Amino acid sequence: MKRFKTALVLLWLCGFCAALQQPSSGNSKQAQPAGKHVPQAKTHAEFTDYNVAYATAGGAAVEKAADEFAAKYPASELKAFLYAKAMHEYQNENNPPKMLSVGEKVLQLDPDNSIALVLTSTVLADSLKDVDTDRQAKIA
Numbered sequence: 001m002k003r004f005k006t007a008l009v010l011l012w013l014c015g016f017c018a019a020l021q022q023p024s025s026g027n028s029k030q031a032q033p034a035g036k037h038v039p040q041a042k043t044h045a046e047f048t049d050y051n052v053a054y055a056t057a058g059g060a061a062v063e064k065a066a067d068e069f070a071a072k073y074p075a076s077e078l079k080a081f082l083y084a085k086a087m088h089e090y091q092n093e094n095n096p097p098k099m100l101s102v103g104e105k106v107l108q109l110d111p112d113n114s115i116a117l118v119l120t121s122t123v124l125a126d127s128l129k130d131v132d133t134d135r136q137a138k139i140a
Helices: 002-021 044-054 059-072 079-092 096-109 114-127 135-139
Strands: none
Touching: 044 059, 044 079, 059 079, 059 096, 079 096, 079 114, 096 114
């Protein structure tokens, strides 16, 4: 009786392990959240040019690379990432006016970019003065 129970347990474990090793049915790609589109390059050349532009350092250089990339690939979904990198570079360089201008480019391409929203609003708030003629426009 004891051997029968042991054999039954071993048989169950073998079946369980075999079930774990079976590939899942359906698509082998990773599941994406419903409604969430992952931006990607449309061509290999676009992807290569994006990587070259993203490897650039310095606010002005990254912004220039982003402008050139945007001119070459106007329909690219990756433009916002390059402008966001330029915005971060300007932040590291402590250049609020350029952070604001590039942050606005990011928000034109991706209005829900939370980092660009925070950084541009921070720059606007830090530059807000009581005597500003465009104070209400900056607040809005």
